[in-house]
Structures are given as structure tokens and as C-alpha cells.
Amino acid sequence: MTGxxxxxxxxxxxxxVTTVTGPVLVLAGPGSGKTRVLTxxxxxxxxxxxxDPLQILAVTFTNKAAREIRERLNLLVGETVAHExxxxxxxxxxxxxxxxxxxxxxxxxxxxxxxSDDQERLMKRVLRELNLNEKxxxxxxxxxxxxxxxxxxxxxxxxxxxxRSYFDEIVARCYTRYQQLLIESNALDFDDLLVETVRxxxxxxxxxxxxxxxxxFLLVDEYxxxxxxxxxxxxxxxxxxxxxxxxxxxxxxxxAWRGADIRNILQFEHDYPDARVILLEQNYRSTQAxxxxxxxxxxxxxxxxxxxxxxxxxxKGEAVTLYEASDEEDEVQFxxxxxxxxxxxxxxRPGDCAIMYRTNAQSRLxxxxxxxxxxxxxxxxxVRFYERKEIKDVLAYLRLIANPYDSVSLQRIINxxxxxxxERTVAELIAWARTLGLPLYQALREIADNDAISHPFGGRAxxxxxxxxxxxxxxxxxxxxxxxxDLIDYLLNRxxxxxxLYSEYDGDEADDRWRNVxxxxxxxxxxxxxxxxxxxxxxxxxxxLVADVxxxxxxxxxxxxxxxxxxxxxxxxxxxxxxxxxxxLPHSRSLDNRDSIEEERRLLYVGMTRAxxxxxxxxxxxxxxxxxxxxxxxxxxxxxxxxxxxxxxHRRGYRAIPAVxxxxxxxxxxxxxxxxxxxxxxQAPLPTPQKAVFFPGQRVxxxxxxxxxxxxxxxxxxxxxxxxxxxxxxRRLLASFARLEQLRDG
Numbered sequence: 184m185t186g187x188x189x190x191x192x193x194x195x196x197x198x199x200v201t202t203v204t205g206p207v208l209v210l211a212g213p214g215s216g217k218t219r220v221l222t223x224x225x226x227x228x229x230x231x232x233x234x235d236p237l238q239i240l241a242v243t244f245t246n247k248a249a250r251e252i253r254e255r256l257n258l259l260v261g262e263t264v265a266h267e268x269x270x271x272x273x274x275x276x277x278x279x280x281x282x283x284x285x286x287x288x289x290x291x292x293x294x295x296x297x298x299s300d301d302q303e304r305l306m307k308r309v310l311r312e313l314n315l316n317e318k319x320x321x322x323x324x325x326x327x328x329x330x331x332x333x334x335x336x337x338x339x340x341x342x343x344x345x346x347r348s349y350f351d352e353i354v355a356r357c358y359t360r361y362q363q364l365l366i367e368s369n370a371l372d373f374d375d376l377l378v379e380t381v382r383x384x385x386x387x388x389x390x391x392x393x394x395x396x397x398x399x400f401l402l403v404d405e406y407x408x409x410x411x412x413x414x415x416x417x418x419x420x421x422x423x424x425x426x427x428x429x430x431x432x433x434x435x436x437x438x439a440w441r442g443a444d445i446r447n448i449l450q451f452e453h454d455y456p457d458a459r460v461i462l463l464e465q466n467y468r469s470t471q472a473x474x475x476x477x478x479x480x481x482x483x484x485x486x487x488x489x490x491x492x493x494x495x496x497x498x499k500g501e502a503v504t505l506y507e508a509s510d511e512e513d514e515v516q517f518x519x520x521x522x523x524x525x526x527x528x529x530x531x532r533p534g535d536c537a538i539m540y541r542t543n544a545q546s547r548l549x550x551x552x553x554x555x556x557x558x559x560x561x562x563x564x565x566v567r568f569y570e571r572k573e574i575k576d577v578l579a580y581l582r583l584i585a586n587p588y589d590s591v592s593l594q595r596i597i598n599x600x601x602x603x604x605x606e607r608t609v610a611e612l613i614a615w616a617r618t619l620g621l622p623l624y625q626a627l628r629e630i631a632d633n634d635a636i637s638h639p640f641g642g643r644a645x646x647x648x649x650x651x652x653x654x655x656x657x658x659x660x661x662x663x664x665x666x667x668x669d670l671i672d673y674l675l676n677r678x679x680x681x682x683x684l685y686s687e688y689d690g691d692e693a694d695d696r697w698r699n700v701x702x703x704x705x706x707x708x709x710x711x712x713x714x715x716x717x718x719x720x721x722x723x724x725x726x727x728l729v730a731d732v733x734x735x736x737x738x739x740x741x742x743x744x745x746x747x748x749x750x751x752x753x754x755x756x757x758x759x760x761x762x763x764x765x766x767x768l769p770h771s772r773s774l775d776n777r778d779s780i781e782e783e784r785r786l787l788y789v790g791m792t793r794a795x796x797x798x799x800x801x802x803x804x805x806x807x808x809x810x811x812x813x814x815x816x817x818x819x820x821x822x823x824x825x826x827x828x829x830x831x832x833h834r835r836g837y838r839a840i841p842a843v844x845x846x847x848x849x850x851x852x853x854x855x856x857x858x859x860x861x862x863x864x865x866q867a868p869l870p871t872p873q874k875a876v877f878f879p880g881q882r883v884x885x886x887x888x889x890x891x892x893x894x895x896x897x898x899x900x901x902x903x904x905x906x907x908x909x910x911x912x913x914r915r916l917l918a919s920f921a922r923l924e925q926l927r928d929g
Contacts, residue, residue, distance in 0.1 A: 188259070192219070195464070196216060199220045204425075204426055205425060205459065206421070206427045208460045209431075215493075221252060234400060240400070241271075242276060242417075245752075246272060248752075252404075277376045277379075278296070287386075295370045302372050305361060321686055321689060339359040377412035377416065391419055395423040401420050402428045402429075407436040407448040410442035434481050434785055435788070436782070437748060437751065462491055471497065472798075473798045476798070476824050477493075477792050500797075504798070507804065508802065508804070510803050510804070512552075513803065514801050519553060533740050536743070539746065541747055541767050547568040547569075550568055550569075560742040561744065572696075573680075588624050594609065594623070600679065604648065604651065612626060612648065631649040663715060663719075667707040671707055698808075701808070705807045712889045748786070756797065758798050762806070765815075787818075802818065878896060880893065883905075885924075888914060
């Protein structure tokens, strides 16, 4: 059996598997086979040393990781034996223990676990009881502070003693009452599952002794992601036999924002002076070119403690591509073009490709470019840009500006931002309108303008409904009178969307949601050359096309769009990293803190090491953010990667990529059917030029973008690529399709 368990392991992996007793720290570089080491070690303990599987505890951070470990053990030791091993997440295992022993803390075993929505509802009750305004003290913001306190094992009394501001004092009052109501409801939130387990071990040594007897061998995955409470749980369980085996990588510690403490792994040898440290440096995932670039990034870190030199037998591979885009649209177009090229040349399929970014707001242009190219995609995290709540709320207003009789949109935002129209009033409005046979908008008009009509609304409700109707009427009158971007600006200011978002969400989440709204505003800029009266309609039509792509099967062959934080633990043959610029990566919120900057460095490292065969690093020289065009500075992290390790690609023209024979997906142009697109291409295109027809300085006219000046022209792939400066921005066009009209001066 030993030979079978060790046969496919390299020498450091074998040492990790066969080091049976005492504390062991395995520093596992990305793609180094840490899950194989964990599972083979458990199998080795059972098969070769006779350890009772009931005495083995394996702790993970995700249910997916726990399932993968159990499935592999089913194959290694059989399902019956594997079933006796305790495997699960921290929260799942702590729940199991508390069901058995929480009575010793004066609580009932049949406690319920409150999820985030339950917690928010409970906090709203707390605020009402304390006569506190939810807008001034957003429930989710207060819950965020409480969660961080619990992760550090700070109870309500201790929090109150250390309060340094009036807001802290408010949180302390809320924290105290929140915990009282949890106890009254016999409920625990997710943080309590950890906190109460720590308290159980600290206050009841006999119970801890029971678990010492039960679990003699403890294995912990992703140790760099542990918070204070998890660290104390692990330390308590390991303090007797000290058979603690932890796997992690300090270079992949990227979750400080949710309580993870990198010091836990960096101080492991201090906590356990007799610990054996084993480095897993052979990478089974990537090419050496990718590893060299990623390691150069980390070697520049001032916080590097363990020097790992990752190597592979996968070969050198293609050089990492570093692309400098002119702007964010050029950036995503380059990525989509490159994906199409790889597919056309048979080097990749859509499912081989992942596009990664630092913030959710960056996904909007990515999604639109993929849709326009006809490439199927899937946004990890489940919420596509145009499905996010704040985006759908603003779009509902825009739809009502175009068509105030849209009852679905009206119901969505009748009380957003809050204007005192409760659910009961809405229900009465719907019922009353149905009785009269009126659309909701017309029913609102009757309430506002017809004093003689009989309706069921009292003074306060009627006033609120009337004010809402006046707002809709005012906005509707602007339809076709303002440029789309100006209309959106007016709307955002008129209903004060920014203040609303910051009242509903805490700092970081509010930042992200407001940034998403600004991205929606940015999306409107490309309609600037359409007639004013058609801009809003065209915009809403195109967004409807984007939203309709949800029918894509998530298990099908699709490009993955994902944030860098979500990408940890995944791998793809081809990875495209976007927005590697100062203010994005590293993020602007990290710039005043050295530790935060280094976490941003590790985040980029995680993204780079997801790539198996091809890696693209992209940044733009200018980027539109918060409605303004900013000159982009490439990230400081790119300066830490020697130029010899990358292939630099500067701004270039968009390429026309032919359709790929045998694929089940088609290219598609927004607002144009596939049949019409083919027809338009067959209608007397310009002859393929043998020499350039256009020249710099020439005045031209485009049917959609209006007049412009040619900036550059060159032959590319049998066509002429023309760069034209229009009123809004430069565009690269193919002469055979753009149908540019050459203008004469004067």
C-alpha cells in the first residue's frame, strides 16, 4: 500500500505524507499538489500507521474543498473508512460540536443559524427599538463592524469599553441589543459559531479534553486564511498531542478584508518551535515562463519570509504577454480579439479562457465585448453587471422615462430611494388600479390630479404617491430633450443615488455599487453621436440584448469572467488580467497602507498563477472612472517583472477574425440580426485594398459616428485599418466595413 500511496509523489510531497507526528507546516506553492498531499497523508496515517480514522480531523475553508477531499479519500481508503473521518469547513464542524455541547454555555442545542438577511432584519429591529435612523446608521454597516469585533473575540462589553467615537458608541449599543435578541431567539450568526466554540474550549477544559481524546491528528487547509477565532480553535485542539499538519502559502494570503491574519502562518514556527517546514516547489499547472514572471513579482515583496523557487517540467512555454491599451475599450477588445484568434487557430476553446479583474465594475465592458463578438461567457458570482440591484434600479427609472406605463419598473422603484411608500400602500395601489382598470401610472395621475375621485389612501400615503407621480412626470418630459449621458447625470442627482447607496451599504460595498452606477453612465457615452431623441431607446435595446444572454448553460464551453478574489483555487489554460494600473491594482483604498499594498501584490500573484499555458497582463494609458477620463499609470507591480520575462505589445488595431468552422456559437453585432449582418457584409463591400486609401489629416464621415479626422492608416490582414479621431474619441475601423466617406476641405 505504501508504494501505491507514494508512487506519484515527488520527494517533498513524500516527506509531507510520511512525517507522521508533531507539528508540520507545508508551504505549498500554487499548482504544487497540496490536495493530493492532504489526502495521501490521511490515507497513509490510516493504512500504514494504523491510526483510527475516527481520530482524524481535516478542516477546510469551502464546502467544495471538503467534498473534493472526501471524494479522493473514497478512492484511496474506501467509502466506509472515509465516512469515519471528520472532514468539513470550520463553520460546519463548529456547528456539529455546538449541537452537542452548547448547553454548557447556557444555550439550547436546537439553535437556529441566522444568515445575512436574517441578521439584517434583526438589526433593523434593534435600530427601531433604539430609535435610530436606518439611513444614518445603515444596518449592514453596523453588522460589518460587529462581525470584525467577533472575529477578534471582542464581546459587546469589551467593545463598549474601547469605543473611541460617537459611531462606536452607537455600534456598542446595537451590538449589546443584537446579542440579546439572538439569545432570545435561540439563534447564532455565522461568527457566533466560531466565537462560541472558542468560549466552550476556554471555559470548559473537560469538553476540550474530550476532543483531545477524539482527534489526535489535525489537518488544516489554507492556513493563511485563518482569522483569530479559527487560529485559537486550531491551537486549542492541537495543544495536547501537537500532531498538527497545516498547508498554506503566505504568498496567497488575500482575505485580510474578511478577517484573515497572515501572521498565523508566518508565526507558525514561533508557535511550534519543533515544527518541520516542507516546501512544495514543483508546479504541475503552469509553464516556466509564467512561473518566472509570477516569482519575480513576489521576490520584490519586502514581506517575503519563505523563499520558494517554483519550477516545472511543463517546459518554458510562451512568453507572458504585456499589453498596453489606449483605453479600457481597447483593452477588452484586445482580449476578445485574442480569444477569437486562439479559437480560430485551434489553440483554445472558449472554456479554456478566463478574464480576471480587480473590481466587479470592470465586467461591464467585458460582457458587452464578448456578446458583440458572439462568444459565450459566464460571470462567476452569479450577478451579471446589468442584473446588479443598483443597476436594475437606475435602469428602471430610465425605462420609465422612456415609457411611464411600464408597471414592472414602476413597482420596482416606487419606494427606492425610500419615500415612505410601504408594501401595504403598494398593494392597495395595485388593487385600486385593477378595480378601475387603469395602468399604475394613470392611477397615480388620478390620485395626484383628481380631487373628486374616491381612493383608499390617507393623507400621508396620498402625499407620497403624489410626489412620486410628479417625479415620474418631470423625468418623462426630459425624454428626447437631453443627451443620454446628461440625462443619466440629471437622474442620479435628482434622486440622489449616491447618498442612497451610502446609506444602505457600508463603505466598501457602497463604493463598489456607486462605481457600478458610474460604469452604467460610462456605457452611455458611446451613444453620443446618435440623434438625441434615439439615444435612450437604443441604449435600452442594447442592454436588453445583454441581459438576454442568461440562457447560456453554465456547464457549457464558455469564457469565464471572474474577480481576482474569486479566482483563487481555480486554473485555466489561458488567463487575461485586466486593469493592472495604479488605483485599480493596487486598489486606491490600499495606497496608504503598506500591508494592504502587499496584499494587492499577492492578489496579482494569485491571478497570474491561475494560468496554465498563456498569460496576458493588460493595462490602459487612460480609463474612464466615475464619469471622468483619467490618465492611467501602469501598476508599480509591473515594474517588478523584468522586461526580459514578458513580450511587450503596444496599442494596435482591432483585427477581423473569421468565424470558426464547427463551433456552435456565432458572432453577433448588437442591434442587428445574424441574417441582416451577413446581408450587409455582402452588399458591395469596398474592394480589398492593395494600398492605403486613407491618410493622416484627411477628413471623413461615418454614418454613425459623424465626421472625424484620420489619425493613422495601415494595411492589416488584407484590409486597411483606419484610426479616426471623432468628436468623442479615437476609433479603429476596417475600411471594408466602415464605409467611410472621404470629405473635401471647404
